[in-house]
Amino acid sequence: DTGVSQDPRHKITKRGQNVTFRCDPISEHNRLYWYRQTLGQGPEFLTYFQNEAQLEKSRLLSDRFSAERPKGSFSTLEIQRTEQGDSAMYLCASSMSGGRAYNSPLHFGNGTRLTVT
């Protein structure tokens, strides 16, 4: 399967702990996005990368959140000092950009469900 994969699928952590999630995009895709989804809501944009460059961060992304894509392939999203409000599904998506970028829909991974107790 060459889709977007995310790890872990579920993470339960205590408030104040740090967590890190990993996303492996579709291999030929140069854009990678992180979204967060809470119950009853659509996904909300957090940040995105073109190759290894982080090009935009949402205001939702407090300074406790950091994302990296060191070699332009996989990405990690770290949340430091987790809070109960961080409990959500964290979705990664990738796409191919170049030229008529809007013709390349995002392909999503299955997400990492974070529960902060």
Added chain:
Amino acid sequence: EDKVVQSPLSLVVHEGDTVTLNCSYEVTNFRSLLWYKQEKKAPTFLFMLTSSGIEKKSGRLSSILDKKELSSILNITATQTGDSAIYLCAAPNFGNEKLTFGTGTRLTIIP
């Protein structure tokens, strides 16, 4: 700020019925509108609409964009229990392709 609104929020119908889901948008530099289906996990891509009035069809699903009304509909005919899901509408920002999603319509098909 870009905005996408979907209605209804939830819908319960019997198998075999036809449903219409609505999406309206306010997006700067609008270029396209996308529909996704989300069951338990990843949203899966259904349609991308860029031209007004041209219906896109895939089996029992079809969708059309109305740029004058800033809206789109998703139709599902002869619904089946496997159609039960959350249907998400989204519009990308042209340039970075950041998607703004609606809250989704939760569709439940009763056998």
